[in-house]
Amino acid sequence: MLKLNWDNITILVVDDNTFMRNLVVSTLRMLGISNIVARSSATAAIEALSESRRNPVSAGFATIDIILSDFVMEEVDGALFLRWIRTSKQAPDRFVPFVMVSGAADQQIVEAARDAGVSEFLAKPFSAKSLGDRIVEVIKNPRQYVLAPGYFGPDRRRQDRPTSWSYADDYSQPEKNRRVTEASQIQVVHARSNIRTLRDDVRAIYFRPANRLRDKLGPNALRGQIDFDPLVIQAAENRIQEMVGDYAVWVKNYLDTMARSYKALVKQEEEPKQHIVNINQIAHELRGQGGIFDYPLITSFGKSLYDATLDTRGKVTDNRLKLIEAHIDALRVVFNKQVRGDGGKVGAELLQDIERAVRKYSEAPSAGPI
Structure with missing residues (x-):
């Protein structure tokens, strides 16, 4: 393949989840993109971009060529961040390609990103190839x-x-x-x-x-196909799988945190809303991560738990607690037994257990305060 100057491209990565942010950065580096600016929140990213307009030396970068941002973040989410990029006078480049990354790839979320001015949408779980494809798309077909x-x-x-x-x-x-x-x-x-x-x-x-991004890739970008070398893609995929050990640590921490929130809900000693929000946010992260590391059941159970805890204002009834408990137990089984892929017989039984729990314990959402 023709040599392309990927080191001329600078990408901003914004994600409030440390593990996912590091994963995206690591994958980009494996693809040959070395100029990466990472921020842990949209607020921090806005501050950095504003500073780059005033003083590039102080900001540490002059131009951002592509933005990769998570959708669900605290304080300022991906949609509000994107609207700032497209409409604020303080934004250094309103035309910058913006790729929204999210485990919540429902139609409503995709349409919200589209109407805010997104360039491409990358659903979690993603692969090195799908990430590379989105980057290539905004360059090849602006x-x-x-x-x-x-x-x-x-x-x-x-x-x-x-x-x-x-x-x-x-x-x-x-x-x-x-x-x-x-x-x-x-x-x-x-x-x-x-x-x-x-x-x-x-x-x-x-x-x-x-098309300044194509120009930055060098003269070969005008003569040949703009793409990542398949061998580089495979190396990046291998690197993702090498991080499975690190992911296991994150899953354990997630489950322990959810278990603490669940126990607090059972004891009714604290304001319940924040614990429901906490479980919902972790479920959102799990739905986007599991498939990346060949744990599709974690993605499935994470999505189901996310849907079950969307109503943060509803009463914490016994049925709701049993539904949350069933999901946490199923996630622990997948983690403890290292159930990869579809899980065979064990996976099928776990899926049936969750489906039964959803049918048995699901309740109509309540609009009343908790």
């Missing part, structure tokens, strides 16, 4: 940026074709084209155009900046 009422970011349409109403969508306007902006109402601004002013009569502006 989308135009759209400025329209209520939105600025990469074009949310992947295909250049109109979307029509169906009769079911709106019976009063059958088959009406939902794209109401005409070509005459759009102003296109190219990278090398001489346009210095924006028209007042337009409904949308399309920005088509130069």
